[in-house]
Amino acid sequence: MKATNRTVDNVEIIALQGKITIGSGDTQLREVISNAVAAGRTNILLDLSGVTTIDSSGIGELVGSYTTVTNRGGKLKLLHLPAKLNELLHVTQLITVFEVYEDEKEAMASF
């Protein structure tokens, strides 16, 4: 998995590319979020358009990331959900937890 960060106003936009699966992308995602939070970036917009594969471990890390950021008083929101990831969040009812956006400007305005 590859993560590309950019900061716009007070929001850290992190674009993820590749796989978020057990033993690889899942632990990387945890590090990316931990690093952002440690740097004081607690408003995070995760752009998931480049995610090619995700499994239950990756879904678990998304949940863990949400909790990490929320516990620090921040917000974690999702942008550009791939269709299959959207389905996985729906069947586990996690779609009710995350704020999901298709438009970056709209997402930015929500912070």
Add this chain to the structure above:
Amino acid sequence: MERGDTERVEITISSRFENIELVQVIAEHLCENAGVDEDGSHWIGMAVREAVANAIKHGNKLDVHKKVFATFELQGFELEITILDEGAGFDPEKVSDPLNPQNLMKTSGRGIFYMKTFMDQVSYSFHPRGGTSLVMTKNLAKGSGIASTKA
């Protein structure tokens, strides 16, 4: 392959996460060859991914010297997948319901739920020589997309 023939594929892998995809790809190819569409094949492949990950992590406890045995048997439209590990045996039914509101924010425990969502039947038994044997079945004629599942 003529309908009524049995297609059987077996693969044995060592307990490394990077081997999961080998088994997943076989599942997806078998399904696509049987006429299942891309989405349907993907969801079955994902069920296999979750089963193999469990066998490596919870069954074999990441011991690379222990193997995971995957068997695919396709008879007509009936696909049966068996995943066997060499661990001490674990009871997947002890995993909490991930849809229970108090479990919603847990970071683990969704793998079995996804298997049950994407497949028709999922059952476990403890193999006489040790290890946990997971059997999943799917009727490929029913349609295999997530929308057709019982979730």
